[in-house]
Amino acid sequence: MDQRAELSEFLRSRRARLKPADVGLPDFGRHRRVPGLxxxxxxxxxGVSVAYYTRLExxxxxxxxxxxxxxxxxxxxxxxxxxxxxxxxxxxNQKKKKRSSRPGHTLRPQLQxxxxxxxxxxxxxxxxxxxxxxxxxxxxxxxxxxxxxxxERRNFARMVFLDPGTRDLYxxxxxxxxxxxxxxxxxxxxxxxxxxxxxxxxELSVKSDDFRTLWAAHTVQEKGHGTKRLHHRLxxxxxxxxxxxxxxxxxxxxxxxxHAEPGSASEESLGLLAKWGVDExxxxxxxxxxxxx
Numbered sequence: 001m002d003q004r005a006e007l008s009e010f011l012r013s014r015r016a017r018l019k020p021a022d023v024g025l026p027d028f029g030r031h032r033r034v035p036g037l038x039x040x041x042x043x044x045x046x047g048v049s050v051a052y053y054t055r056l057e058x059x060x061x062x063x064x065x066x067x068x069x070x071x072x073x074x075x076x077x078x079x080x081x082x083x084x085x086x087x088x089x090x091x092x093n094q095k096k097k098k099r100s101s102r103p104g105h106t107l108r109p110q111l112q113x114x115x116x117x118x119x120x121x122x123x124x125x126x127x128x129x130x131x132x133x134x135x136x137x138x139x140x141x142x143x144x145x146x147x148x149x150x151x152e153r154r155n156f157a158r159m160v161f162l163d164p165g166t167r168d169l170y171x172x173x174x175x176x177x178x179x180x181x182x183x184x185x186x187x188x189x190x191x192x193x194x195x196x197x198x199x200x201x202x203e204l205s206v207k208s209d210d211f212r213t214l215w216a217a218h219t220v221q222e223k224g225h226g227t228k229r230l231h232h233r234l235x236x237x238x239x240x241x242x243x244x245x246x247x248x249x250x251x252x253x254x255x256x257x258x259h260a261e262p263g264s265a266s267e268e269s270l271g272l273l274a275k276w277g278v279d280e281x282x283x284x285x286x287x288x289x290x291x292x293x
Contacts, residue, residue: 001188001192001201003059003192004058004059006089006188006189007056007061007089009218010085010089011056011076011086012057013217013218014076014082014218015039015042015076016035016036017035017036018037018076018077019037020037020041022077023037023041023045023075023077025037025041039054039057042075045075046068046071046074046075047071048068048071052068053072061091064090064091066087069086069090073086081186081220081222082220085185085186085220088190106133107125107133107134111134111247112134115134115135115255118136118257119136120138120270120271121136121138121257121259122136122141122142122143122240123135123138123139124146124256125253125255127252128191128197128252128253129155129196129197129200130155130156130180130184131154132146132155133154133253138270138273142230142232142258142273143159143169144166155200157180157184157200158204160176160180161180161204161207162204168231169231169232170229170230171237172228172229176228177211178214178219181211181214181215182219182221183221183223184200184215185215185218185219186221186222188201189220223254223256225241225243226242227239227241232273234272234273235270235272236269237269238266238269239260239266240258240259240270241259241261242258243256243257245257
């Protein structure tokens with residue numbers, strides 16, 4: 001990915017979302033050619049010259065200091081995640097450890113044993129590109145039979161944007177879609193030379209109008225914890241809480257688990273799903289010649 005273009009577009013998108021009133025500046029009602037703050041207003045807030053900020057927004061961040069980046073982040077009202085993303089984009093060669101694409105990433109057998117033991121909890125392992133590297137029986141019961149998918153198609157981003165079955169599963173699909181794109185954006189900032197990630201983004205941009213629109217928004221977000229409303233074809237509606245845990249010796253690998261509130265109707269539905277096992281018919285297209293999943 002073009003690191004200069006990524007930096008430029010990210011700064012423009014963050015500046016465009018701010019209004020003068022948001023940062024304590026007067027707005028005299030003059031016509032604005034672009035939405036959000038002007039460059040000179042942002043430069044004033046950050047304590048840098050307009051020329052300096054303009055060069056940075058044009059993608060020239062090679063010599064920018066961390067202190068200046070911090071000032072700009074504060075002026076743009078960036079979250080901690082957005083601030084880290086800005087640092088990765090502006091100073092990609094000064095990270096402590098530069099890692100490249102690892103297409104052969106595999107799961108330690110002990111980790112698979114761990115999630116297999118969670119027989120009542122849907123659990124899976126995701127790589128940094130949202131590839132599904134491991135899952136248990138309950139995860140297949142909830143999301144469809146991962147084993148029926150070709151390995152190259154076991155990817156949650158592809159499922160969310162290209163699988164009608166996955167789209168129907170999420171009641172608030174738009175929120176899930178934003179989360180997926182935001183996580184991939186964050187990954188792209190950390191690994192600009194990841195060819196597999198670039199290929200994934202290119203594929204989804206071509207095949208999904210929704211993905212292309214969301215990717216252009218430059219949102220970044222860590223996958224953390226929360227709740228999801230789902231509607232499963234076999235057991236109906238459920239509200240499940242999810243937790244995302246990083247594997248200590250490999251921060252590119254995440255354990256994601258789902259559980260229901262004890263005593264709730266969702267817990268009962270999840271229990272029924274556990275008895276019925278893998279929903280092999282949930283996404284029949286996935287099992288046929290590796291079609292668009």
